[in-house]
Amino acid sequence: METMTFRHTTKGPLAGTKPQAITGVVASGNLEVLLERVLPPDQCTIEIATPVVGYGDVWEAVAADFVARAQPGGLRIAINDGGARPDTVSLRLLQGARLMETGR
Amino acid sequence: MSLSWYEASARQRVAALVDAESFEEFVGPEQRAMSPHLPLFDLPRAFDDGIVVGRGRLDGRTVYLAAQEGRFMGGAFGEVHGAKLVGLLRAAVTETPEAVLILFDTGGVRLQEANAGETAIAETMRAIADLRRAGIPVVGLVGGRAGCFGGGGLIAGTCSRLAVSEGGRISVSGPEVIETNKGAEEFDSKDRALVWRTMGGKHRRLAGGADRFCDDTVEAFRAAALDLIGRAPAFDLATLEAEQARLEDRIARFGDCRDATEIWARLGVNDPAGVPALSAADFDGLVAGLEGTTHDAR
Amino acid sequence: MTDWRRQRTARDARIAAGRAHADGKVVAAADVVDLLEAVLRPGDRVCLEGDNQKQADCLARGLSACDPDKVHGLHMVQSGIVLPEHLDVFETGIAKRLDYSYSGPQGARIAKMLYGGQIELGAVHTYLELFARYFIDLTPNVALIAGVSADRAGNLYTGPNTEDTPTVVEATAFKNGVVIAQVNQIVETVPRVDIPGDRIDFVVEADTPFYVEPLFTRDPAAVTETQILMAMMAIKGIYAEYGIRRLNHGIGFGTAAIELLLPTYGERLGLKGRIATNWALNPHPTLIPAIEAGWVEQVHCFGSEVGMDRYIAARPDIFFTGADGSLRSNRAFCQTAGLYACDLFIGSTLQIDLMGHSSTVTTNRVAGFGGAPNMGSDPHGRRHPSDTWMKAGREAQQTGDPALMRGRKLVVQLVETFGDGLVPAFVEHLDALELARTIGLELAPVMVYADDVTHIVTEEGIANLLLCRNADEREQAIRGVAGYTEVGRGRDKAKVEHLRARGIVRRPEDLGIEPLDADRSLLAAKSIKDLVHTSGGLYEPPARFRNW
Numbered sequence A: 001m002e003t004m005t006f007r008h009t010t011k012g013p014l015a016g017t018k019p020q021a022i023t024g025v026v027a028s029g030n031l032e033v034l035l036e037r038v039l040p041p042d043q044c045t046i047e048i049a050t051p052v053v054g055y056g057d058v059w060e061a062v063a064a065d066f067v068a069r070a071q072p073g074g075l076r077i078a079i080n081d082g083g084a085r086p087d088t089v090s091l092r093l094l095q096g097a098r099l100m101e102t103g104r
Numbered sequence B: 001m002s003l004s005w006y007e008a009s010a011r012q013r014v015a016a017l018v019d020a021e022s023f024e025e026f027v028g029p030e031q032r033a034m035s036p037h038l039p040l041f042d043l044p045r046a047f048d049d050g051i052v053v054g055r056g057r058l059d060g061r062t063v064y065l066a067a068q069e070g071r072f073m074g075g076a077f078g079e080v081h082g083a084k085l086v087g088l089l090r091a092a093v094t095e096t097p098e099a100v101l102i103l104f105d106t107g108g109v110r111l112q113e114a115n116a117g118e119t120a121i122a123e124t125m126r127a128i129a130d131l132r133r134a135g136i137p138v139v140g141l142v143g144g145r146a147g148c149f150g151g152g153g154l155i156a157g158t159c160s161r162l163a164v165s166e167g168g169r170i171s172v173s174g175p176e177v178i179e180t181n182k183g184a185e186e187f188d189s190k191d192r193a194l195v196w197r198t199m200g201g202k203h204r205r206l207a208g209g210a211d212r213f214c215d216d217t218v219e220a221f222r223a224a225a226l227d228l229i230g231r232a233p234a235f236d237l238a239t240l241e242a243e244q245a246r247l248e249d250r251i252a253r254f255g256d257c258r259d260a261t262e263i264w265a266r267l268g269v270n271d272p273a274g275v276p277a278l279s280a281a282d283f284d285g286l287v288a289g290l291e292g293t294t295h296d297a298r
Numbered sequence C: 001m002t003d004w005r006r007q008r009t010a011r012d013a014r015i016a017a018g019r020a021h022a023d024g025k026v027v028a029a030a031d032v033v034d035l036l037e038a039v040l041r042p043g044d045r046v047c048l049e050g051d052n053q054k055q056a057d058c059l060a061r062g063l064s065a066c067d068p069d070k071v072h073g074l075h076m077v078q079s080g081i082v083l084p085e086h087l088d089v090f091e092t093g094i095a096k097r098l099d100y101s102y103s104g105p106q107g108a109r110i111a112k113m114l115y116g117g118q119i120e121l122g123a124v125h126t127y128l129e130l131f132a133r134y135f136i137d138l139t140p141n142v143a144l145i146a147g148v149s150a151d152r153a154g155n156l157y158t159g160p161n162t163e164d165t166p167t168v169v170e171a172t173a174f175k176n177g178v179v180i181a182q183v184n185q186i187v188e189t190v191p192r193v194d195i196p197g198d199r200i201d202f203v204v205e206a207d208t209p210f211y212v213e214p215l216f217t218r219d220p221a222a223v224t225e226t227q228i229l230m231a232m233m234a235i236k237g238i239y240a241e242y243g244i245r246r247l248n249h250g251i252g253f254g255t256a257a258i259e260l261l262l263p264t265y266g267e268r269l270g271l272k273g274r275i276a277t278n279w280a281l282n283p284h285p286t287l288i289p290a291i292e293a294g295w296v297e298q299v300h301c302f303g304s305e306v307g308m309d310r311y312i313a314a315r316p317d318i319f320f321t322g323a324d325g326s327l328r329s330n331r332a333f334c335q336t337a338g339l340y341a342c343d344l345f346i347g348s349t350l351q352i353d354l355m356g357h358s359s360t361v362t363t364n365r366v367a368g369f370g371g372a373p374n375m376g377s378d379p380h381g382r383r384h385p386s387d388t389w390m391k392a393g394r395e396a397q398q399t400g401d402p403a404l405m406r407g408r409k410l411v412v413q414l415v416e417t418f419g420d421g422l423v424p425a426f427v428e429h430l431d432a433l434e435l436a437r438t439i440g441l442e443l444a445p446v447m448v449y450a451d452d453v454t455h456i457v458t459e460e461g462i463a464n465l466l467l468c469r470n471a472d473e474r475e476q477a478i479r480g481v482a483g484y485t486e487v488g489r490g491r492d493k494a495k496v497e498h499l500r501a502r503g504i505v506r507r508p509e510d511l512g513i514e515p516l517d518a519d520r521s522l523l524a525a526k527s528i529k530d531l532v533h534t535s536g537g538l539y540e541p542p543a544r545f546r547n548w
Helices: A056-070 A086-102 B010-017 B079-095 B111-133 B151-158 B175-182 B192-199 B201-206 B218-230 B237-254 B260-267 B272-277 B280-288 C006-019 C029-039 C057-064 C084-091 C104-115 C127-134 C165-173 C225-242 C253-268 C285-292 C309-313 C331-340 C387-396 C431-439 C471-479 C493-501 C528-534
Strands: A002-009 A020-024 A031-037 A043-050 A075-081 B024-026 B051-058 B061-068 B099-104 B138-142 B161-165 B212-214 C026-028 C045-048 C074-080 C095-102 C120-124 C142-150 C178-186 C202-205 C246-249 C278-280 C298-300 C344-347 C410-414 C455-458 C461-464
Touching (some): B010 B051, B099 B218, B111 B138, B201 B280, B212 B218, B260 B272, C026 C029, C045 C165, C084 C104, C127 C331, C142 C165, C165 C331, C225 C455, C225 C461
Parallel strands (some): B099 B138, B161 B212, C045 C142, C095 C120, C278 C298
Antiparallel strands (some): A020 A031, A031 A075, C455 C461
């Protein structure tokens, strides 16, 4: 297993008030994303645990693009990965952010 | 559009099954109660260890629920997964909800933590017996992609009532296990039509192994759960003796059958080969016209 | 004096030798080896029918059981290397040389045997190319073919999987060759005559029905959100944009997703009747919902698909069927249709390089091409216009007299940036080049060349290569949709944004598509069972695809 954590500063907090959301399932080629609104409004951390080693630079790029796009200030995001492809990771992160924003 | 039970995740099933916004999770994912064993095998963990447990309302009545996630480790029982289920059931004994629902989706015990898993199976069955003795119905719902196998199949056998959809399968030994032990001539696990007519929802309903057949939608499972809670059998000597008699009679009637279709023919089904293609409504009509498929034992 | 009838005389001698093991034309399955040993001569060119789907497997087993002292040094010419026996004959020396087209399931073993020198390779062809050579310089001495039934005179019913048979028989029977057919059954009267009896010299009643692989069945249950997103982009950004009515689809899950989105997403976009009406396509089960919803006008097929026969027979307005009601397929004609009469080919691949060359070859497999390069190429011999073709031509034109402009076929690669096991689909150099060096192929096995590809669709967006005006733009357009692969991360972000402003790179949001809307609820069928239901119970999927 490989674990990594990325810390980002955002322009502001993510919209919405939902304290917590989870999306996705840990399965082959899939992942789960747990989002908790527990950090200062301009901070975001993304913690990853993955059985596929050696893709740290890809995770870093995916996380940075997600933060730039969603500006998920205030969120502690944790990922349990089942070997998902980067596009699936992006999609789940965006789904998670939308859940936190809209409550749906 | 109605949500497919088979396609939905455990969380989606729970959320859509109970009254809107009524679900309250125990030991949620934020508590990170994860398997202590899987990292030893370099395997990923899940924040909820593949089972969602909690409390919700069904038509206003409080129920306790447990839902297995069949896509994580095949929904298999590990130490934390099992402990969450056992804990829920034991809490229900003291908290006395109107019913407990178990949304099965499991291949059995997780190989990586088999001892803990096997123990959890036994403890679960004991807890179900306690609940039923206290007059609280325990209803099993089976319709996920992992089916209900191994210890899950044993637990299902102790429930007050079971509802199953076409995609759901209930058995102890899975198709691959049977093939490995007995050979492909005995049971070809790749012949999926054979697998489903032997272990699938329609056969389980016809053979009396399940009490209600439902369409693959959350609405259908909700209706089934409400119906089955309302007609859970008493848990007493008479019920157990009736169940024993039912099983003995089943062996006597069908013990020499080589294929499920032979059993269906003996049950009085006119076109056994046509059964797999029947819609849920037509299948219910068929079942209603047969003797001995609805009974009070379990 | 010149003897102009040497081939005819030799053929008569082979047939006479074979007759010793036959009752008229009919040969028992147990006598196949004797028959083949009597008819074949060392060094013969032999076409053993191995199609994309149907296999002359009884004859293949017979050939591999022949005595290598009697039968050896054969030159095999066949479109598909599919069964183990197809390669076994090279290990025993029965066969020596090979010209073929597709070797999907045997791709790894064939690479090993090529490398070990057990096979003398002529070339890896496309279907049409190999068929063409049957008539020019690879004409078979003996053809071993498969059909469903035959009468005692040899009239052959191929069944819905006609596939390559007419082409093989045409090349063999009319050029002094011997044609041996295996059939599942000898009957009094065949349901329809697909091959007249005077072209068939021997009929073997096979011990088991010929093998057919359900190659074109994609279970909707396995379609992912990413594939749905890509399908939405293809429909809105390409099908609608160019008004594509005449087309061919590859066999991947991406194209299956497109088929399943036509009656839902396509309907919502108001595209019914305006796109995807006329097809060169095998009878994909995933096309059933679109057919039932009235989207499809007609479909011509290369071959059939297991379980689709009753459905096809009940939809003669859509499919080509015989007087008996069953499908008549024909690979050569359908390939020609795909090449000349379709405005779009869309399919998947395993690797794409920085210029857009693509290949399904990986370092240890020689899978061959099948028909993809025929479908996936711009036919310069085309002379009929269509709006789609002309629009693509206008986009591609860089220089020259507009009055002399011609159209372009759209050749679209639909690829997820990462394949199974996180293997990137975008690479600096194709593995095919390395393989060609290793085993000494004169031509690198490229499936679709860069100059034929017009669009690349990934989950990140669409790259329109027609609009690229130089190699650098092309490279950045490809990098610009290559996602998080090394190729994708190696992009010049400013250049890609510039290409985006010119509409050369288009993101989902540029097309008005929200990636989070890419949901399985959009699929017109979510399972094989849904397909059965939609077909009114006419589709009968093979057991391995059932879960009921």
